[in-house]
Amino acid sequence: MFNIAEVIVDVPAMQTNKPFDYEIPMALATVVQPGMRVLVGFGKGDRTLQGFVINLKTLAKAPTGLKAIKDVVDLEPILSPELLDLSSWLAQTTYAFQITCLQTILPGVMRGDYEKIAYLVTPDAPEAAALFHDKKALTVDNQLTNAQLTTLVRLKNSGAVRFEYQVHNKARIKTRQAVILNKTAAQYTQQAATLPKKLQRQKALLQYLATQTAKTKVIFTKTLQADFSASVLKTAEKHDLITIEAVEVKRRVLPAQTEIQAKQVLLPDQAKAVAAIDAASTAEKQQVFLLEGVTGSGKTEVYLQTMANVLTHQRTALMLVPEIALTPQMVQRVYQRFGDQVAVLHSGLSEGEKYDEWRRIKAGEAKVVVGARSAVFAPLENIGLIIMDEEHESSYKQEDTPRYHARDVAIHRAAYYHCPVVLGSATPSLESRARAQKGVYQLLRLPKRVNQAPLPEVHIVDMRENIQQNRNLDFSRSLADAITLRLAKKEQSVLMLNRRGFSSFVMCRDCGYVVKCPNCDISLTLHVSSHSLKCHYCGHEEPIPKTCPNCQSRKIRYFGTGTEKIEQELQHMYPEAKIIRMDVDTTRRKGAYERLLKQFGQGDADILLGTQMIAKGLDFPNVTLVGVINADTALGLPDFRASERTFQLLTQVAGRAGRGDKKGEVFVQTYNPDHYAIQLAKRHDYEHFFATEMNIRHQGNYPPYYFTVQISCSHPEENQAAKAAYQMLKRLQPALSAKAIVLGPTPRAIARIKNRYYYQIIVKYKSEPKLAPLLADILQTTQRSFSKQLYIAIDREPLQFM
C-alpha cells in the first residue's frame, strides 16, 4: 500500500515548482489516487492549499516532519494519466509552472477559491471591538486597510486571534429535486386500484405515473408540482412507491432542435482525402495530414465524414476551430451530423456551462468535442482523430503562460492515442506547409470548389492615385462605385478595415504632439462613442483634450482610421444605407457577435463593416462585394510574418464574396499594389506565395528554416531591464554553437507596458541541444539572484515578434 503522495501545490512560483511529499492518512489510504485534487497544509502558517496528486509511492520510514493530506477534493481522479503526463510535458516545453499547466488543462471552476478567516479567541482583547464589532470571525482580504491588518497581526501575536484558511470548491454541481419512478407501469396501476376511495390524490398520482414510466424514470418535482402538491408526493414516497432526491442536471446549451443530416456526396479530391485519413485512423496510425483546400472546397465535409468513421470504431474525435470561426453556423453543422454526442467548448459559455460540458466529455457522454484553443485539453479518452481547422490561425497560440501552441498539444496527444491529426487551411502556415514538403506531414489537396463556382474576381486599387486625385477619403472611386451598385441591386457588401498595428490616435496638427498613455509607451486610441481616449494595453482612459497639452494649439484632432470614423464616412456617403459595425467595441457584450451576424444574415443591413473578425467563417449568399479598406497596414510592421499574415487575411476575406450563386467581387485598397503578398492573393495562388515566401525566409534565416525562442526581461526601471537582458546574453552565448543567431537585446517595439520596461533577446537556431536545459536553468536562478521586480519570460516559437 502506498503511504506517500507526491503533490503539486497551488503556488505558482519557481521555488515551489516541484512535487512535495505528503503522508496519506489511514482513512484516505484507499481513496487517494494520482490525478485527484487534495487539500494540504503548506508553509510556516500551515495555510490550506489545493494540490494535485501526481504520483503515489511507498517509503518504508517516512521522513520526520512530513505533513499529511488533510482531505480529498475529488472522489475520483479528474485527470487521466494521459493528461497528468501532458501537464508535465507542457511545463517542460513551455517553461511554465506545472501548477499553471494543470489549471490550464482543467475548467476554471476547479481552481481553488481561498479564504483566510480571523477568529476572535479572547473577545475582550483590546482593539478587538473596533475590528470585529459584535462578530466572532472576519474574512481577511484586501478590503482591509493596512492599519486594520497590522492590528490583526498584533492580536494574532498576542494570541487573541487565530487564523484559519479555507479552500472553497467553486465547482458546483447543479441539482434539482426529482421524483424517481421505481415501480413499473403495471405496479402503479395495480397499486392505484387497491387504494381506498378517500385517497383521491394518491390515486391520481399513481395513474399519472403509470402513463409516464415508458417515457422516463425521473420527473422533476417542479413539473409535477402543478398538479400534485408536495405532501401528495411525500405520502407516495412514504409508501415506497417513489423516491424523491436531488438529481444532477447539466446546464446544456443546445441549439434549436435539429434533424440529423446525411453525408454529402464527395468530389474525387475530397474522397481521396477522406480515404487517406480513414485508413490512418482505422489503422491507429499516428500521422499528421495537412489538408490544403481553397475556400469552398468542402474541408468541413471531410472533417465530418472522417470523424463519423472514427465514431464507428468506438473512438472519439476532437475538432479545433479558431474562436472567431466558432459561429452558430459552424456548430450547427456538427450537431446536424452527430446530434447529442457533441460537446462544444467556447468562450461564450459561462464557467458553469463549461464545467458541465467538461463533465459530459469526461463521463463519456460526448464523443465529439468541438472547441477553440483550450478544447485541445478536452478530457476525451480513446481519441481516434484530432482535427484543427484554419491551422494557420495565430489564436491557436496562447499569449500568456503556459505559452503553448494548440497544434503542438494536438500532435502530442495524438501520439499517445496513435491517431491521425488533420491540419486544415486554405492558406497553411509556412511551418506546416514546409513540413508537408519534407514529408513529415502528408499533404492532401482540395484545389476545386464544391459548387464549381469560380473564385471571386479581385481588383487591386492603388490608393496612391487616390491621393493624387486629392480625394481625402478612405474610399477609392472604384470601391465607392461598387458599393453604390450593390445598394441599387439590393445586394450586400462586407467591408473590412485592417486594424493590425493601426488605430486612430490624437495628434496636434501644429506641433505633432501625440497623446500617449501615462503607463505604457503607446499612443492612446480614440473612441468616438465614449468621447475618450483609451489605452489598449492597460485600459487607461482619459477625456479627449480640447487644446494641445504641449503647445496649447486648438488644432489637436484625430489621425488615422478607425471603424467608427469609417462608419461615419460611409453613412455620409450613403445616407440611405443600413450599416452594421463589428469591432471589439460593438461585440464585447456576450452574444453581441452572434446577434449582429444574424441581423446581417437576415438582410437587415446593406453593409457589414468590421475588423479582422469578419474575415472568418461567415457565409452569406447575398454578399457579392467585399472591400478591404486598407490591405497593407500590417506590411509595414517589423515582423517577418507580415507578408504571410497579409496574404492569409486577403485570401480569407476574398472568400466571403460570392458564396451563393451570384458572382462575387473583391476590392483591395492598398499603397503597395505590387507587393507579392497582394498580387498573389489577387490570383488566389497559395502555392506560388509559399515558394516566394520560403525563399525570403531562407535568405533572412527565419522560420521555418530556423527555430526561434524569445527571452524577455521586464522591470519597472529601464536600465535594470536592459541590464538583465545583457546578463542573459552573457549566459546564453557560451552554450550556443556558432550556427545560432542571436538578435538583441533590444527594447520591445512597445518598450513600456503597465509601467514595466521590456527588453528581449531572440535566438534563431537549428539544433542547440544545450539551449533548452540552459533556459530552464535561467528561469530557476534568475528568480533567486535578481530583485523580485524582475520578470523573465521565455516564449518558444513566438508568433508576435514585437
Add this chain to the structure above:
DNA sequence: AGCACGCCGACT
C-alpha cells in the same frame, strides 16, 4: 504566494 526570521532606523 505568504509567512517568519532577521537586521536596521525613528519613536514611546
Add this chain to the structure above:
DNA sequence: GTCGGCGTGCTC
C-alpha cells in the same frame, strides 16, 4: 530600549 520597515529564504 522596541516597534515596525522590508530584504531573504523556505515551504513536504
